[in-house]
Amino acid sequence: MKRQALVAVAAATALVLTGCASGSDTGSKDSTELNVYAWAGEVPDSMVKMFEEETGIKVTVDTFDSNETMISKLAAGGSGYDVVEPSQYAVQLAVGQNLLAEIDYDKIEGMDNLMDKFRDPSFDPGNKYSIPWVWGTTGLMYNSTCTGGEEITSWSSMFDEKYKGKIYMLDNMLAAYIAGLQINGFSANSLDEAEVAKATESLIEQKKLLAGYNSTNYDELVVSGDACIAEAWGGSSVAEAVATHDDVHYVLPKEGGTLWVDNFAIVADAPHTDAAYKWMNFMLRPEVAAIATNEDYMSTANVAANDLITDKTMLDNPAVFAPEDQLEKSEFIVDPGEAMRFYQDGWTRVKAS
Amino acid sequence: MVTTAAQTAKPATVVKPRRKPRIQNGYAWLLLTPGLLSVLLLAVWPMVLVGRNSFATSDQYGAVTGGFTFESYLALFDPVYAKTMGYSLGIAAINTVLCLIIGYIVSNYIVAQSPQRQSLLLLLLIVPFWTDFLVRTFAWITLLGNGGPILWFAHLLGIPLDPLVPSQTAVMLALIYAFLPTAVFPIYASMRGIDPSLKEAATDLGCGWWQTHARVIAPLSTPGIIGAALLTFVPTLGVFVIPVLLGGGKELLVGNLIVTLYTEFRNQPMGAALSMVLLVLMLLSIAIGALLLKARKRSA
């Protein structure tokens, strides 16, 4: 029975190996591979196909649903991934744990294509470990039919008795604290214990008004009118909802904008470094970067790609590209570092209240 | 849990106090090797790591850095954790009681059918659970939410009904849904062992429906009921998808808190400590269940 078990495991391995091989129909036998670990919906199929055809490299794309999952996989060692796609604060975490390789800029071309905002960002000075791919803002999504035609411009509406039971917050600590901190006039990146505590109070106060915390189908809830206002991450399905529904709007709160950005980075123990560099150069090309916007409603960090965006209304869709003046004063949400314990303590209290 | 499963089986199978051969110990260990290896490598070793990590510290990037401290356990003394634990225990208790009541009714009905029909009914009970959990949960969201048939029907009748998602009602509904077969099967198994003539005798002696059940059937199905209670109660504490998707994530269950500690808070030591506490609590509840069973068996 034990031997059978071993045989079974061996057979399983063989089956999958052959399964993988039969799945690839590009390139010759000794063509190299590239393993990408990214957010679902942020690496378009057509982009992968284009890369495979051009380089003959077989690409495997796996998707994760949280930065933390991705980091724990890398931290365990020998994950086999070459390129990962951490969000801004996750770049800091991964770098802190020595999981990412320093990028050799002698091998990279096309950094000039990026928007200034994403060159030398606060979370990764000098783009030492990561190159921005798609970005977005954390703002407010609202249904104007539900609000009775009222325009929403501020976080304060999310703390307004008037919309009680029709408000959703993102089910995410860092995102919730953006609203909590900014409504009190603090920086969304506050590291101050008293400020975080004040924000916690506001969030606990706000909880009575909430229909719930939701970071999965909140866009549908706004479209259907189940929610009047929801805290929202711009991009993809939110952008699509704004584009296709006249009464669905997305705004950056006047208290200040915040940015998130998902970046490509090369894993420290990447088995296929050369292929990884090819990928980095490839994704920096304007025509490739434009695919993310054209197909998935994501805002590309590549300013040179703007001319190649087929649906020009996307450039004016605030849920895709934030207006320039607002973008200018927006800040990245970075990792709170040691101040994390204030946030942990506060958020636990908010959720348990 | 093992004890319950084994013991609920006993009344019906009548295990004679047979001598179990000790001489063939070597053969027994040979049989046990694959299981023992799996358990040691894939359950005990990981749990030792979790236990170890519960006393460790982690750096600001979330990496566990070793060291030895009781900090994580001490931090759990904050009333906020007691509240979460209390709330989870409450939800688990409510879910268990409701599942037991429904489970008892359903089992009682099934046992009265012909063997052929009994099997069909059991099959019908289990089949829905062969479909993807998330798909089923989203179906509930669709059904109970705005634009769903339930609201549509209510509005058609002129009943002003709010969408049921998110709500605690929806969470309870989904929990009962998820754990119903868990409650039905052990109770059914134990009811099947009851001699039907006992019920007839009780009726002949003038017992009403209620009396028959309170004095005869329910006491005789106690092993199954306790088993069902444990199997429902213990896993409900670890639930985390249902409260988030159907409850709006406003109430924190302990399973949910552990996930947050492991991910967003990147505080693995504290997550590990909370898990150890949970483990002890669950083992205790199982031990109590087993003791209750034992006591019952002795008195019987």
Next chain:
Amino acid sequence: MDRFLGWVTKLVLVFLYVPIVAVVVYSFNASPRTSSWEGLSLRWYVELFGDGPLLKTLQTSLIVGIFAAGLATAIGFLSALALTRYRFKGRAFFLGAIVLPLIIPEIVLGVALLTVFGSSGIKLGVVTLVLGHLIVALPLTTLIMMGSLSSLDPSLPEAATDLGCTPWQTFTRVLFPLTRSAMLASFLLSFTTSFSNIVISTFTSGVGTTTMPLRIYSMLKTGITPEINALGALLILLTLVIIFAVGLQQMRRILVGAEEKDQAPDAAPDTISLQTATTER
């Protein structure tokens, strides 16, 4: 009263099937939003069959499920045989250890398993997925097999041994025929556990081995389409096909757990419930 309770039972059955019907109905919804109905369409089935990555994950899930369930059933049988037929030191320890995965939150076990695999240099992939699912399924199969074996007359295998049968012959000629349906039950149940697992899979999957529930879970973040409903509907169809293929008669024996006589129905159903307990987290 009994008649009234009969109706309650029927209502409960309807309750169990309500979401299943909804899954099927909404898979034909033309609207990309599950919250509104825009008429009949096969659009999502077309999209589903064009979604290579999703179908690839289905393949992975099936392979992992079959191997994890096969191993869990085999190992569970052997362990149960030892546990029911012999008394030895460490029995309680083994039983305690085997139920650990039922008690510990899956994320905790998953992360710990990831550390174990990482530190022992095992590459994440189908093998680690199978091992991860194996440990979650093992308590179920062991308990089912224990239930089945303890209701078995122990004199039968003993007689076989006395008559000079080798252990292998005893297994193929006596034990296997007698516990076949319990084995099938173990296999089906551990397969279901594996097939629907999300959390353990998150931490044990590797390059190119994303499982189907993982894929669905990550799709939730970018927007849910009725494509998932179409997939759900097809899986239900698959289930029905399996049920009819296995045969109602066969299923009856599995569920009632009666090998030859009707007197020991407890074992299998008793432990079937364990399965749902673990899958539904």
